[in-house]
Amino acid sequence: MDDDYPFDNASAPANDRMSALQASYDAATVQHLEKLGVGSGWSCWEIGAGGGSIARWLAERAGHVLATDVDTRLLTDLPANTSVVHHDVREEPVPDRKFDLIHARLVLIHFPERDELVAKLATALAPGGWLVLEEIEARGQTVLETPDEASAAIFRSVQGRIIDLLERAGSDVEWAGRLPEVLAEAGLREIGSGRVTTRWPGGGTEIRVLAANSLELADKLAAEGVRAEELEQFRTVLADPRFTVSSYPLVSAWGRG
Numbered sequence: 001m002d003d004d005y006p007f008d009n010a011s012a013p014a015n016d017r018m019s020a021l022q023a024s025y026d027a028a029t030v031q032h033l034e035k036l037g038v039g040s041g042w043s044c045w046e047i048g049a050g051g052g053s054i055a056r057w058l059a060e061r062a063g064h065v066l067a068t069d070v071d072t073r074l075l076t077d078l079p080a081n082t083s084v085v086h087h088d089v090r091e092e093p094v095p096d097r098k099f100d101l102i103h104a105r106l107v108l109i110h111f112p113e114r115d116e117l118v119a120k121l122a123t124a125l126a127p128g129g130w131l132v133l134e135e136i137e138a139r140g141q142t143v144l145e146t147p148d149e150a151s152a153a154i155f156r157s158v159q160g161r162i163i164d165l166l167e168r169a170g171s172d173v174e175w176a177g178r179l180p181e182v183l184a185e186a187g188l189r190e191i192g193s194g195r196v197t198t199r200w201p202g203g204g205t206e207i208r209v210l211a212a213n214s215l216e217l218a219d220k221l222a223a224e225g226v227r228a229e230e231l232e233q234f235r236t237v238l239a240d241p242r243f244t245v246s247s248y249p250l251v252s253a254w255g256r257g
């Protein structure tokens with residue numbers, strides 16, 4: 001696991017986290033990529049490919065997909081025009097080739113040098129190629145339905161402390177809103193952006209990302225004074241179909257080289 005990246009693809013909750021993220025955000029991502037015209041012959045780089053759903057979608061449309069991650073264990077059974085490569089986007093140079101599309105979702109927000117990384121990625125674009133970045137607004141969730149005020153209170157309290165922890169570990173939970181500006185500062189043009197929020201009902205696939213994160217960060221949360229019974233109550237609320245929270249808003253932004 002990377003120093004500042006707080007989660008681990010080898011952990012027990014990782015599969016739940018990846019399938020929850022994909023269920024929550026793939027529809028929005030695909031809509032943007034379709035509008036940008038991803039098609040045959042395109043050379044694509046999927047950074048921090050995670051569970052591989054977007055690499056797979058790209059491979060079914062584009063010429064070639066380079067899917068990179070610091071942990072490639074979940075990147076299996078991808079189409080033959082996909083290359084899966086271990087690559088640390090922070091430490092290693094960009095690949096020695098140019099891309100028609102570079103996409104990273106929920107990766108760069110965790111790294112303190114995130115703005116510099118965007119400028120670095122822009123150098124790997126072919127003329128007219130698109131850089132598409134997507135990040136969440138981690139403090140942007142709202143309780144939409146709750147069986148009682150106590151459930152909403154435990155949700156807000158534990159989730160708030162999880163976000164505090166991520167911030168202290170180096171994540172900038174407000175960076176998503178700056179994406180269009182950061183792309184422009186990297187010299188890209190035709191900047192566009194979108195923001196989507198969906199519903200995450202208790203007990204559903206999507207909300208499981210919150211339970212998975214709370215399991216994975218349990219030791220760190222305990223060190224911050226979050227009691228085991230609070231975490232248990234939090235997970236009980238997340239599993240309750242009478243409880244619904246809005247998703248983390250996803251900001252998608254793109255610009256071309």
Ligand SMILES: C[S@@+](CC[C@H](N)C(=O)[O-])C[C@H]1O[C@@H](n2cnc3c(N)ncnc32)[C@H](O)[C@@H]1O
Pocket residue numbers: 002005009018021022047048049050051068069070071087088089090091104105106107
């Ligand atoms: C929250 S997951 C998002 C996965 C996928 N992009 C998605 O949205 O479904 C972040 C991914 O970034 C990867 N990652 C973390 N640090 C990285 C680094 N320095 N270079 C490349 N990938 C990294 C993690 O291993 C993980 O697979």
